[in-house]
Amino acid sequence: MLGVNMAWRNVWRNPRRSGVVISAVAVGVAGALLAMSVTYGMGLQMVETAISTDLGHIQIHASGYDANPELQVRMLDGGQRALSVVSDAPGVRAFARRVRGEGLVTSARASAGVKVIGVEPEREREVSIVADSITAGRYLDGTERRVLIGERLARRLQVDLGDKLVVSVTDLAGDLTGLGVRVGGLFHTPSSVVDGNVVFLLLADSRSLLGLGDAISEIVVIGEEATGVDALRDQLQERLSALEVTNWKQAEPLLDYLIGFFDQIGYYLYGAVFVAMLFGIANVLLMAIHERIREIGVLMAIGMSRGRLATAIVGESLIVTGVGLVIGYAVAIAVVLAFRDGIDLSRVSAGLEAFGVGQRIVPVLRTDDFLIPTLVATATAAAASAWPVYRATRLRPAEAVRHT
Amino acid sequence: MTVILEARKVHKTYYARGVETPALRGIDLSVGEGEFTVLAGPSGSGKTTLLNLFGALDAPSSGEVFLDGARLADLTPAQLSELRLRKLGFVFQSYNLIPVFTARENVEFVMELQAISRAERRERADALLRSVDVFELANKRPLEMSGGQQQRIAVARAIASHPRIVLADEPTANLDSETAGRLLDLMLRLNEQEGVTFLFSTHDPLVIDRARRRIGLADGKVIRDERLG
Numbered sequence: 001m002l003g004v005n006m007a008w009r010n011v012w013r014n015p016r017r018s019g020v021v022i023s024a025v026a027v028g029v030a031g032a033l034l035a036m037s038v039t040y041g042m043g044l045q046m047v048e049t050a051i052s053t054d055l056g057h058i059q060i061h062a063s064g065y066d067a068n069p070e071l072q073v074r075m076l077d078g079g080q081r082a083l084s085v086v087s088d089a090p091g092v093r094a095f096a097r098r099v100r101g102e103g104l105v106t107s108a109r110a111s112a113g114v115k116v117i118g119v120e121p122e123r124e125r126e127v128s129i130v131a132d133s134i135t136a137g138r139y140l141d142g143t144e145r146r147v148l149i150g151e152r153l154a155r156r157l158q159v160d161l162g163d164k165l166v167v168s169v170t171d172l173a174g175d176l177t178g179l180g181v182r183v184g185g186l187f188h189t190p191s192s193v194v195d196g197n198v199v200f201l202l203l204a205d206s207r208s209l210l211g212l213g214d215a216i217s218e219i220v221v222i223g224e225e226a227t228g229v230d231a232l233r234d235q236l237q238e239r240l241s242a243l244e245v246t247n248w249k250q251a252e253p254l255l256d257y258l259i260g261f262f263d264q265i266g267y268y269l270y271g272a273v274f275v276a277m278l279f280g281i282a283n284v285l286l287m288a289i290h291e292r293i294r295e296i297g298v299l300m301a302i303g304m305s306r307g308r309l310a311t312a313i314v315g316e317s318l319i320v321t322g323v324g325l326v327i328g329y330a331v332a333i334a335v336v337l338a339f340r341d342g343i344d345l346s347r348v349s350a351g352l353e354a355f356g357v358g359q360r361i362v363p364v365l366r367t368d369d370f371l372i373p374t375l376v377a378t379a380t381a382a383a384a385s386a387w388p389v390y391r392a393t394r395l396r397p398a399e400a401v402r403h404t
Numbered sequence: 405m406t407v408i409l410e411a412r413k414v415h416k417t418y419y420a421r422g423v424e425t426p427a428l429r430g431i432d433l434s435v436g437e438g439e440f441t442v443l444a445g446p447s448g449s450g451k452t453t454l455l456n457l458f459g460a461l462d463a464p465s466s467g468e469v470f471l472d473g474a475r476l477a478d479l480t481p482a483q484l485s486e487l488r489l490r491k492l493g494f495v496f497q498s499y500n501l502i503p504v505f506t507a508r509e510n511v512e513f514v515m516e517l518q519a520i521s522r523a524e525r526r527e528r529a530d531a532l533l534r535s536v537d538v539f540e541l542a543n544k545r546p547l548e549m550s551g552g553q554q555q556r557i558a559v560a561r562a563i564a565s566h567p568r569i570v571l572a573d574e575p576t577a578n579l580d581s582e583t584a585g586r587l588l589d590l591m592l593r594l595n596e597q598e599g600v601t602f603l604f605s606t607h608d609p610l611v612i613d614r615a616r617r618r619i620g621l622a623d624g625k626v627i628r629d630e631r632l633g
Binding site for chain 1: 452456459461462481482485486487488489490492493494496498500502503504505509513514516517518561565
């Protein structure tokens with residue numbers, strides 16, 4: 001216990017010097033944590049946007065859709081068999097059928113290539129945030145030939161509520177066909193891709209337009225728990241072996257990769273912080289040992305073994321690092337709590353919406369965000385002590401006790 | 405009388421920047437249990453060097469040193485540490501207390517290294533501080549004490565581990581004569597009442613006068629060995 005006391009008090013013998021290292025560790029750790037929390041929060045928002053505007057947690061398609069997402073690959077029975085399984089499956093919160101095609105939408109002044117998505121309004125409302133993102137007009141209410149488009153697409157087409165559009169597609173038979181519709185509502189979501197490239201219309205209208213008959217393209221499923229998606233997918237796939245059941249990661253592997261990439265950036269950040277920390281701590285310890293050569297000689301003279309001496313020096317390093325970590329964690333937690341309603345990024349939101357990130361990013365700290373730096377910092381503190389320990393334990397006691 | 409320390413044909417030569425400086429030239433000497441002995445001589449006579457060799461803080465260039473029957477050259481660094489911890493106590497000229505510890509903690513620390521329980525450590529440290537008349541300083545740090553007070557605590561630390569022998573290197577050099585006299589009285593008392601063996605290196609006449617055995621050193625050789633009373 002006195003050994004720990006000695007290490008603790010030695011740290012504070014030169015408060016300014018220790019304070020500089022502690023501050024460096026704290027600022028570095030807090031900075032890295034905050035960067036991690038923001039990038040993770042951004043990634044989380046990207047995922048949530050993708051799930052809530054398009055992907056859902058799970059998608060069910062006819063077999064072969066993943067490799068060839070064309071109209072021809074469809075559920076001929078209108079998804080009835082899959083619907084009965086999904087509606088009975090435990091862990092399913094909501095589901096909705098969709099028709100998905102591609103085409104060209106033309107106004108009196110402009111045209112744009114779009115995804116044409118036919119939905120069942122009431123069910124779609126439970127799997128998508130589009131219904132809650134209406135900024136003008138009304139959500140789909142069953143009125144035929146009414147469409148929802150994003151504000152961004154409306155600007156491109158230079159149209160407003162009630163204006164007429166023509167949606168042109170190549171139908172199942174390969175014929176070019178079109179449907180005259182009116183803008184029934186405008187929406188704004190955190191995704192500029194959805195806002196600028198999607199036309200939502202009734203499932204019946206889309207089937208008619210694309211010549212699909214009773215067929216649908218997909219069923220989107222939202223699970224009760226985001227963490228149980230993989231298990232739910234496996235369960236549904238087992239019961240729907242003739243269909244393709246994919247989770248959002250399989251549907252958008254790039255998104256999954258980006259989340260991992262953000263984590264990697266965080267690890268590189270920690271690497272840079274801790275390498276800088278390593279030299280700082282080693283420097284402080286070396287200076288401290290240089291100032292205490294005689295004291296170390298005395299400790300050896302009274303019977304302190306090299307092992308105990310090494311432990312005391314590593315202890316000092318761990319204390320400096322530990323105090324820095326705790327302060328860094330406290331600062332990071334305080335900042336994250338202060339921004340729990342999100343960091344306002346409205347100035348750059350136009351650029352971020354391309355990635356599915358809205359105007360406010362809520363920073364998120366995970367348990368791993370603390371675990372990894374704690375482990376790395378401990379290892380760094382031990383590594384930083386290596387040279388000082390070597391120097392101290394190589395001192396010859398007879399010379400050390402005479403050192404002035 | 406049981407021999408605790410023994411030097412046989414000990415030579416010690418220092419080398420610095422290609423220059424050889426012989427410090428000890430063939431020392432043959434033994435110290436018995438319960439002795440109160442001084443190594444006296446002028447600066448450069450080899451007193452401190454010999455004390456360091458007896459204290460397992462340094463190794464001879466040739467010859468053999470024995471402590472309590474163990475040949476020091478046969479021991480590993482870890483065994484030498486253990487030997488210093490269990491059998492030796494040191495008192496230094498500059499007191500050399502651990503500055504971040506209080507007086508009590510300085511005395512306790514040696515016992516902690518010996519894995520003595522906290523309660524026993526505390527009890528013994530307090531008793532030792534009382535025996536050297538500085539109990540009232542138990543919670544003070546070295547910088548808050550006079551030199552004499554620090555040296556008393558250094559003595560308490562030196563005997564806290566129940567050593568076979570205490571090696572004291574110029575323990576009175578930084579003290580005024582009155583304080584030095586009181587410190588010597590204390591060490592004599594510990595020698596007489598508790599049987600602690602003391603070996604001093606000094607050129608302080610006050611210490612030399614009170615010793616029961618005086619070993620004179622000059623130019624790295626024993627030139628005199630007197631036993632008194």
